[in-house]
Amino acid sequence: MNWDEIESMPVEKPRENGREDHRVASETYDPHLDRDEKIRLLVRSLLIVLGQDPDQSGLKGTPDRIARMYTELLSGYETNVETLVNGALFDVDYGEMVVVKDIEYYSLCEHHLLPFFGRAHVAYIPGKQVIGLSKIARIVQMYARRLQLQERLTQQVAAQLQEVLQPQGVAVVMEGTHLCMAMRGAKQHDARMRTSAMLGRFHDELALRAELLQQLGPAPM
Numbered sequence: 462m463n464w465d466e467i468e469s470m471p472v473e474k475p476r477e478n479g480r481e482d483h484r485v486a487s488e489t490y491d492p493h494l495d496r497d498e499k500i501r502l503l504v505r506s507l508l509i510v511l512g513q514d515p516d517q518s519g520l521k522g523t524p525d526r527i528a529r530m531y532t533e534l535l536s537g538y539e540t541n542v543e544t545l546v547n548g549a550l551f552d553v554d555y556g557e558m559v560v561v562k563d564i565e566y567y568s569l570c571e572h573h574l575l576p577f578f579g580r581a582h583v584a585y586i587p588g589k590q591v592i593g594l595s596k597i598a599r600i601v602q603m604y605a606r607r608l609q610l611q612e613r614l615t616q617q618v619a620a621q622l623q624e625v626l627q628p629q630g631v632a633v634v635m636e637g638t639h640l641c642m643a644m645r646g647a648k649q650h651d652a653r654m655r656t657s658a659m660l661g662r663f664h665d666e667l668a669l670r671a672e673l674l675q676q677l678g679p680a681p682m
C-alpha cells in the first residue's frame with residue numbers, strides 16, 4: 462500500500478483539521494527533514510489513520526518518543542565491528558570449548574516490528590585467539606538491534622565470530638519469545654523458538670555438537 466492509498470483511507474473519527482493532518486505523510490519525502498522528524502510525521506499519520514487524535518494529551522509526545530526509541534532499538538546498523546571489538550583479542554594456547562551462556566538480547570521482528578527476546582548461547586573452540594567476554598555480548602547486541610528474523614540473527618552472530626576469531630569452530634544457539642506470536646495470531650504465550658548455527662568443527666563433529674547441547678540443557682519447549 463502506498464501513501465496515496467493510506468491517505469485516502471477513511472478515518473473513523475474525522476477531525477476538523479483532518480485534511481492537513483493527512484498531508485504530513487507525504488512530507489516525509491522532503492530531503493531536508495532528518496530521520497527523526499520523518500518518523501515523527503509518519504507516526505502522527507499512523508495515529509490519525511488508526512482513528513486517534515494525535516493531539517490528545519497521552520499521544521502528544523508519542524511520535525517523538527517513538528522516533529527516539531527506534532534510534533536506540535535499531536542502532537545496530539550503525540555499529541562498527543572493529544570499533545566494537547577494539548583489539549580485545551588475546552593469543553592463547555587453548556584448544557577446548559569456550560561456552561558463554563545466557564546472553565540476554567532484545568530484537569524486533571521484521572515482519573511485525575514487534576519485539577522478540579531471549580537468550581543467546583555462544584560456544585567456540587579457539588584457533589589462535591580468544592575474545593573478551595563482553596565483546597561476544599556486544600556482537601549479539603549489534604545484530605539484535607536491527608529488524609531481524611531469529612534465524613538470520615543467529616547466523617549473523619556465528620558468521621561474525623567466525624570472521625573475527627578464526628576459531629576451529631563456533632556455535633550459536635538462540636532462544637526467543639516472539640510477541641507477534643504471543644499477542645496475536647496463534648496466541649502461543651509460552652512458545653519459544655530455538656535456532657542454531659554451527660560452523661567449523663561444530664558443524665562437522667556430531668560428538669562436539671552433542672556435548673554443547675548437553676551443556677546448554679534441553680530446549681525450552
Ligand SMILES: [Zn+2]
Nearest residue numbers: 570572573641
Ligand atoms: Zn513477527
